Every structure is written in structure tokens, then in C-alpha cells.
Amino acid sequence: MNGSDSTSTVPGSGAPRRSDATRGAILAAARERFATDGYERATIRAIAKDANIDPSMVMRYYRNKEGLFAAAVAIDLRLPDVSGADRRQDVGRILVEHFLDMWENNEVLTALLRVGVTNRAAADRMQGILRDQLLPVARQVCPDPEQVPARAALLASQLLGLALTRYVLRMPPAVGLARAEIVAWLAPTIQRYLTAPSP
Amino acid sequence: MNGSDSTSTVPGSGAPRRSDATRGAILAAARERFATDGYERATIRAIAKDANIDPSMVMRYYRNKEGLFAAAVAIDLRLPDVSGADRRQDVGRILVEHFLDMWENNEVLTALLRVGVTNRAAADRMQGILRDQLLPVARQVCPDPEQVPARAALLASQLLGLALTRYVLRMPPAVGLARAEIVAWLAPTIQRYLTAPSP
DNA sequence: ATTGTTTGCCAACGACTGTTGACGTCTTCC
């Protein structure tokens, strides 16, 4: 089938092992199952079957189901730099477009949201992403540093809400929105949450 | 300990049965478990234990786990009428305040969102609520009838996103927002999604 | 007092879960 995709094996450290193909297949299958089924219903047996290996291999390479999930779901939002004065007044549009690209090309985001709703560890992971990746962006464009967390939370609420209705719940009217429509409607909202004077 | 609360027994039809207290206890325990644990981890055994009865009673009265969930989670958003010309220009604030009241006093909403993310039947139920309860409100205030579904979807994305970050994921900065802050920030967003000319 | 029905508890079923350990095979190094 394939040999390497954008989110494949080799995190960059350690020598290449003979089992890297298997490890990669497990991770790919795990990501897909977690994304579509959530944590509990994503069975290790089902994941192993998808990866065409024995369930015990999953345990050998990732210790736990927890360990598998932790290894399968690592998220880097790759948020762009918006500190430039010119980009700062477009931060709404830039962020919305970036998020749409991310969500449509990376099933890991769906997996994390689906699992985070019922799994504490995954919810904590999402908090970490908000704190380490979203908050710095808000800091770049917010007028008052003290309001940064609140404004980042508002930002997260709108973006995650869109992802929830469109990519997780798949509500028809949310799925039916064209990309340009979403950007046109949401960009001003995000722009206001981040840069407008507090109301 | 209590005898009757706002969401207790007797849906209004049928003769009162001797087991109504038990049925109510089961439903109350089920709502709490579904709200905090999601569908899979909300065990029938755990629910029965909370209600101080035998697990088999749950099956007798609600047939299935599915049946129990269907009986436990029935949602009426009690959305206010906003057709009046004076209320129409306040629809953003009115809806946000109404949703905050709902979410903070009704654990059933949390249950439905938590379960809907991984359970098809619950997701369909949410679609039904959007269609039957949210869409009519949007129809009352939208300029162009053709845009009603899209605008209702935007409305849902912002309100569900807030509920997700604040009541389900419990992200600290979202939990830390004061009620007045939320209303001040979100009301203009909702107002715009529903009434502004399309961008 | 006797029926029939409702309510409840108990024990158990089959299926499925995460996880473990033993065992054969293939690769690698000396």
C-alpha cells in the first residue's frame, strides 16, 4: 500500500528499527479508529486487524492502550506567525483558513476531539495545545496581556464549535457550508475576539 | 432523599405505577452517569448501583441501554419567542443568556453532547434539536429564508463550542469567563450570524 | 382467601475487553 505519508514513522530520534513499518501501520490504524470510533470503541483488536498484525504487538510496542493513544495523537497546529503589523489586521481570516486546512487534512484532530470529550488524558492534552500553541498567538495580537487567556478561550470556543458541528457531529447544514462562507462569517468573529477592545 | 424534581417521573401520560419512584431513580442516575462518563463508560451496573436497584430492573423498564438513553435524554430548549420587532434586535443577547441558563441547570444537555460525539443515535438526536428547535428561531429573525439553515449552523457552532470548552472539556480559561463577559462577547456574534446581511 | 400481576433480587449466560507469556522464526553480530 503506502510506505510513508506526512504523519508516518520515525519521530526523528533513535535508530531505524526493522519493525518501523509495523509500528507505522499500527499508528495509522489507531489514528483512524480513534478518529471514527472514540476511545472505548476503538478496540486494540480492531486496530491490530486493520494493521494486519497480532494484538500483542500493539502491547509490545506501546505498552498500553493509553500509550498507543499518546503515541498516535501528537498535534502540532503549525500556527503561523501573526506578529507583523500587516498580518495582525488579517489574523481572523488567516486563522480560520489555517484551521480549515488543518481539520480537513489531519484526522488526528478529529481523533483528539472525539476522545477528549470522554477521556481525561485527551482533554488534558487539548488544554496543553490551547495553552502552548493557541495562547501565544493570542498574545501576539491582543491589546491587553491580562485578557489573553479569556480571548484565547473565546477563539477556541468558536473554532472548536465549528469543528464539532462540521467534522464530528456532521450536522448537515454545517457540512453544507462552503469554505468561503465559513471564512467570511467566522473571520470577523475571530478578529473581534482577539483584537477588539473589550466590550 | 428527594421525592420529585423538575425532571422527574410521569411524562404526563399513562396511569401512575407503583414503580414510578424506581423508574425515576434510574433515569436520574442514568442522566448523571451519561453526562459525566459518556455512553460506553456509563455502565448499566453503575447506573443501577447509583439508583440502589438491580441491573435487571433497568432492562425490564427500558429494554435496552439504547432505550434507557433515549428515555433519559429528552431535551426541550424552551427557546423564547423572538418574533417581536423589539426583541428581534436583542436576539443575540437573549439567546446567549438563555443558553447559559439551560446549560448550567440541566445536566441532560451535557449528557447529550458527550454521548453525541461518539454515538450515532445521540448525534441524530442533536440534529433533530437543531432542526426542530433552533431552525425555527433562526427563521423568525433571518432576512433571507434561503440562508436560514446556514445561519442556524453558525449559531450552533458558536453556542455548542462554548458549551464544549466550558462545560465538557472544562478548559480553565473558558471556565473562568464570567457570565457577563460571555454575554458581552458572544451576543454580537450571534446577533450578526442571524441578522446581518451575508458578508 | 385465592388468584393474577407487579416489583425486586439473584445467579448466570455468552461475548468482548485489555493484557500476558510461551514458543517458533528470522536477522544480526562475532
Add this chain to the structure above:
DNA sequence: GGAAGACGTCAACAGTCGTTGGCAAACAAT
């Protein structure tokens, strides 16, 4: 060559799940 270890398969464990049927007590109707 042989030794050491990585890789993979198989069978099984202990536990939990939803669900079922039988049986005793409490009630209702006659």
C-alpha cells in the same frame, strides 16, 4: 559456524459488559 536478540503468532488469563430467566415477596382484584 553459533549466540543473542528482535519480530511475529497463538492461546489463554481475568475481568467486565449487556442481557436473560427464574424465583420470592408485595400488592391488587375477585
